Amino acid sequence: MATIIIPTPLRKFTGNQSTFKVNEAGTISEAILSLTNQYTDLKKHVIDDQGKIRSFVRLYLGDEDVSALDQKADTRIKESDVISIVPAIAGGIY
Amino acid sequence: MSNIAFSPEELSRYSRHIIIPEFNLEGQKKLKAAKVLVIGSGGLGSPLLLYLAAAGVGTIGIVDFDTIDDSNLQRQILFTTNDVGKLKATTAAERIKALNPFIEVIVHNTQLNSQNALDIIKDYDVVADGTDNFPTRYLVNDACVLLDKVNVYASIYRFEGQLSVFNLPLPDGTRGPNYRDLFPEPPPPGLVPSCAEGGVLGVLPGILGSLQAAEVIKVISNVGEPLSGRLFTIDVADFQTRTLKIHKQESTKIEKLIDYELFCGLKNENMSSEVKEITVGQLAEWIDSGKEFQLIDVREPHEYAIAEIGGILIPLAQISEHADRISLEKPVVIHCRSGVRSAKAIRELQELHGWDHLYNLKGGILAWADEIDQLVTKY
Numbered sequence: 001m002a003t004i005i006i007p008t009p010l011r012k013f014t015g016n017q018s019t020f021k022v023n024e025a026g027t028i029s030e031a032i033l034s035l036t037n038q039y040t041d042l043k044k045h046v047i048d049d050q051g052k053i054r055s056f057v058r059l060y061l062g063d064e065d066v067s068a069l070d071q072k073a074d075t076r077i078k079e080s081d082v083i084s085i086v087p088a089i090a091g092g093i094y
Numbered sequence: 095m096s097n098i099a100f101s102p103e104e105l106s107r108y109s110r111h112i113i114i115p116e117f118n119l120e121g122q123k124k125l126k127a128a129k130v131l132v133i134g135s136g137g138l139g140s141p142l143l144l145y146l147a148a149a150g151v152g153t154i155g156i157v158d159f160d161t162i163d164d165s166n167l168q169r170q171i172l173f174t175t176n177d178v179g180k181l182k183a184t185t186a187a188e189r190i191k192a193l194n195p196f197i198e199v200i201v202h203n204t205q206l207n208s209q210n211a212l213d214i215i216k217d218y219d220v221v222a223d224g225t226d227n228f229p230t231r232y233l234v235n236d237a238c239v240l241l242d243k244v245n246v247y248a249s250i251y252r253f254e255g256q257l258s259v260f261n262l263p264l265p266d267g268t269r270g271p272n273y274r275d276l277f278p279e280p281p282p283p284g285l286v287p288s289c290a291e292g293g294v295l296g297v298l299p300g301i302l303g304s305l306q307a308a309e310v311i312k313v314i315s316n317v318g319e320p321l322s323g324r325l326f327t328i329d330v331a332d333f334q335t336r337t338l339k340i341h342k343q344e345s346t347k348i349e350k351l352i353d354y355e356l357f358c359g360l361k362n363e364n365m366s367s368e369v370k371e372i373t374v375g376q377l378a379e380w381i382d383s384g385k386e387f388q389l390i391d392v393r394e395p396h397e398y399a400i401a402e403i404g405g406i407l408i409p410l411a412q413i414s415e416h417a418d419r420i421s422l423e424k425p426v427v428i429h430c431r432s433g434v435r436s437a438k439a440i441r442e443l444q445e446l447h448g449w450d451h452l453y454n455l456k457g458g459i460l461a462w463a464d465e466i467d468q469l470v471t472k473y
Contacts, residue, residue: 055277
């Protein structure tokens with residue numbers, strides 16, 4: 001089961017869960033979709049209306065930027081894979 | 095470097111650096127010759143400034159416009175209880191000059207903006223960004239790219255920190271990735287909770303600011319491998335650390351400084367619905383004159399527990415759902431901590447219901463504490 005790591009600012013949309021286990025085999029896109037299907041409030045913070053990853057969030061497969069992979073988000077993931085969602089944080093009072 | 099010399103006192107002070115074989119006297123000379131600008135003298139700036147001064151960075155500039163308040167002392171270890179109310183940059187300068195009298199400290203008691211940024215940054219070799227908001231983050235990044243300066247970056251939220259070295263000169267003559275290669279655009283206001291809502295573990299900026307100081311020293315002394323093209327992330331709650339790759343993006347183009355408040359959505363040129371404002375002074379008059387109005391507080395319950403001014407608590411996320419609790423008969427003043435979330439709440443309600451009787455309390459409960467009632471806790 002691949003794992004998606006949820007960063008602190010987005011945990012309020014996942015009932016404070018810091019990780020999400022992806023049940024089915026598939027691609028990075030499908031993994032993110034199963035996450036946002038379970039936590040629907042999370043979706044707009046990660047994916048825009050066109051289904052693209054938002055510009056203030058980056059997705060990583062292991063230590064590699066998903067957008068730098070040959071197949072990008074269509075890359076198939078293995079059970080041992082870790083996907084991280086990395087958001088922009090500014091650190092203070094907005 | 096040949097013209098850099100040390101007094102016997104300095105040699106003794108820096109001896110633990112000088113005896114590191116790969117650092118030695120040459121590394122120490124490079125530190126003494128270097129000019130580093132630290133932007134923000136708060137949580138990150140505190141350890142940064144202390145370690146850069148202790149290490150013997152020859153010239154240190156400090157940019158901060160803010161004054162010290164009680165809520166800073168949980169993490170901003172440059173300051174003591176007696177410093178509350180004083181200017182941060184000036185106080186920080188006194189503190190680090192006392193730590194190391196052999197260095198030069200330049201105080202910029204000002205808010206960095208698109209008009210002054212290039213002028214302030216141009217005289218320094220390396221910039222360390224310890225600011226606390228998106229507009230300044232993008233401003234510092236863009237100014238560093240335009241001026242060919244290295245930007246050592248750290249950022250914190252609750253238990254999580256991020257660190258990278260942006261715009262580092264590479265052996266092939268190009269520069270390493272910058273902040274916009276990582277995050278081309280900031281999140282819209284309100285989407286990511288601020289530290290004021292979310293809080294920060296006091297020791298976290300201590301960890302990240304110290305790592306930032308280490309990167310600054312590595313960049314200057316040319317020792318080790320700076321964190322260029324990589325983003326270090328740490329979650330101290332479960333001690334997960336990662337070092338992720340950052341690639342340059344062809345789409346990143348920085349040609350001039352822009353209006354960063356506008357870029358970050360903190361103001362809007364074509365505001366679809368204008369938000370009417372009321373100052374804390376006017377609100378105090380309304381109360382004194384017995385005027386009929388309703389006060390709504392859109393902060394979180396844990397913030398309400400720290401300080402409140404008698405408003406009805408409806409957190410921003412529930413405002414549309416609880417719109418039936420908002421009076422239609424009298425003017426309604428909506429407030430939050432600083433005025434950003436309440437403006438968002440008003441825009442949301444105006445767009446949903448077309449109301450025109452809502453007023454944003456300018457400066458929020460912070461302005462109320464500053465100007466009207468000093469007994470209200472600032473946080």
